Amino acid sequence: MPENILDLIDKFDLYVFDIYGVLWNGKSVISGADKTLEELKKAGKKVLIMSNGTALSTKIEESYGKRGFIKGVHYDRIVSSGDAYHAYVLKDKRLLKFYQFGRPSKALFEGSQYIELAKPEEADFVYAGVPQIFDGEIWRDYLTIEPFADELLSLIKMNKTLVCVNPDLKAFENQYDEPVIRQGSVAKFYVENGGDVEYWGKPYGNIYDYALRNELMPRDRMLMIGDTLQTDILGGKNYGMKTVLVRRGISELNMREAGMKDMAAYARSLNIVPDYIFEP
Numbered sequence: 259m260p261e262n263i264l265d266l267i268d269k270f271d272l273y274v275f276d277i278y279g280v281l282w283n284g285k286s287v288i289s290g291a292d293k294t295l296e297e298l299k300k301a302g303k304k305v306l307i308m309s310n311g312t313a314l315s316t317k318i319e320e321s322y323g324k325r326g327f328i329k330g331v332h333y334d335r336i337v338s339s340g341d342a343y344h345a346y347v348l349k350d351k352r353l354l355k356f357y358q359f360g361r362p363s364k365a366l367f368e369g370s371q372y373i374e375l376a377k378p379e380e381a382d383f384v385y386a387g388v389p390q391i392f393d394g395e396i397w398r399d400y401l402t403i404e405p406f407a408d409e410l411l412s413l414i415k416m417n418k419t420l421v422c423v424n425p426d427l428k429a430f431e432n433q434y435d436e437p438v439i440r441q442g443s444v445a446k447f448y449v450e451n452g453g454d455v456e457y458w459g460k461p462y463g464n465i466y467d468y469a470l471r472n473e474l475m476p477r478d479r480m481l482m483i484g485d486t487l488q489t490d491i492l493g494g495k496n497y498g499m500k501t502v503l504v505r506r507g508i509s510e511l512n513m514r515e516a517g518m519k520d521m522a523a524y525a526r527s528l529n530i531v532p533d534y535i536f537e538p
Contacts, residue, residue: 279507339459
């Protein structure tokens with residue numbers, strides 16, 4: 259049985275890596291991740307890093323370059339859900355008005371015909387920024403949706419569609435040892451309370467279509483590597499790729515919270531079964 263990605267080096271031509279839980283744990287680079295990417299590149303494989311982040315790839319490349327991941331040495335391209343959405347809004351010639359919830363993003367709408375409003379009442383849609391609150395010094399993360407519930411319920415009453423460009427429910431970040439909520443949790447609350455959500459990013463096909471639009475190889479020669487069943491693994495499977503679940507990060511935590519110890523059994527319980535499960 260294969261025990262790591264390099265054991266699969268002859269089976270695939272394109273390797274797609276998630277970031278959080280696979281390359282980065284929220285505070286530091288995961289041990290050996292850089293070496294694995296470098297070995298794949300040396301073997302002539304294509305390496306794509308695919309993130310459910312709203313930052314554009316140029317910003318991510320700069321950030322991860324400082325952490326030791328070098329374009330051309332460790333990977334060929336970084337693609338984010340922000341890239342996919344940004345490309346979409348640049349092509350859209352409608353003069354849509356939008357309101358930003360949470361931590362705003364200017365870069366996603368730069369160069370577009372969209373018009374930002376300071377208040378939501380006249381907006382055509384609401385963009386779900388990172389669920390953080392500025393406390394005067396930093397943008398502060400939160401463990402639950404409660405601090406945002408009243409504003410979200412108000413937006414739902416206005417019948418505003420929420421655009422979610424990061425479907426991840428939670429992520430590990432610096433401010434807590436526990437995972438903090440992300441835009442996916444905002445979208446989940448919105449839907450559960452009767453709101454309408456438009457999603458961009460894993461597991462939805464729009465990010466795969468954007469990231470892999472120029473790849474002509476068969477999809478079963480592509481491998482998706484991630485730590486989250488509901489985004490990385492489901493998205494890869496839906497796209498026709500083979501998948502690897504790395505046993506760390508969000509799905510590992512979810513499994514334990516479900517009172518289970520067998521990851522294969524947990525994956526079957528969700529009906530999201532990866533082709534391979536690797537220990538960290």
